Every structure is written in C-alpha cells, then in structure tokens.
Amino acid sequence: MIELKIRAVGKGLGVELPQEVLNQLQTNKGENIFLENMFDGSYRLVKHDEEFVQQMTLVDGQMHEEDA
Numbered sequence: 187m188i189e190l191k192i193r194a195v196g197k198g199l200g201v202e203l204p205q206e207v208l209n210q211l212q213t214n215k216g217e218n219i220f221l222e223n224m225f226d227g228s229y230r231l232v233k234h235d236e237e238f239v240q241q242m243t244l245v246d247g248q249m250h251e252e253d254a
Contacts, residue, residue, distance in 0.1 A: 207231070 190201040211233045213219055222230050 188204060188207060190203070192199050192201055208214070211219055211231065213233050218234060220232050220234055222232050224230060
C-alpha cells in the first residue's frame with residue numbers, strides 16, 4: 187500500500203503520485219488518469235484505455251440479468 191498525502195494545490199486539493207505509481211500506470215506528465223469507483227465502494231486509479239472501454243461495452247451489451 188502506498189500512502190499519499192493530500193496537499194493544497196491552487197484553490198483545490200491534490201496528491202503527488204510517486205514515480206513508482208506513474209511507471210505502473212505507464213503514464214507521463216500531461217496525460218489523464220482516472221479514479222474508478224468499484225462495486226465494493228473502493229476506488230482504483232487507472233489509465234484510460236479506449237480499447238478496453240470498447241471491449242467492456244461489448245461485454246455489457248451481451249450480458250443479461252438471467253446470466254448473473
């Protein structure tokens with residue numbers, strides 16, 4: 187687990203991500219990352235992947251309540 191400290195940034199709040207996290211996300215300065223709300227109420231930090239979003243859209247379109 188990596189501890190992040192909330193700091194004042196301009197008129198808002200922010201956190202500084204360690205290089206280890208940026209490397210894992212394969213992201214750099216200026217790119218967008220997303221805080222994703224999980225079903226269990228937790229959150230995860232992800233790099234947006236358009237191909238993955240399209241695949242999940244297809245899966246969602248094929249799933250039905252009877253299949254759950």
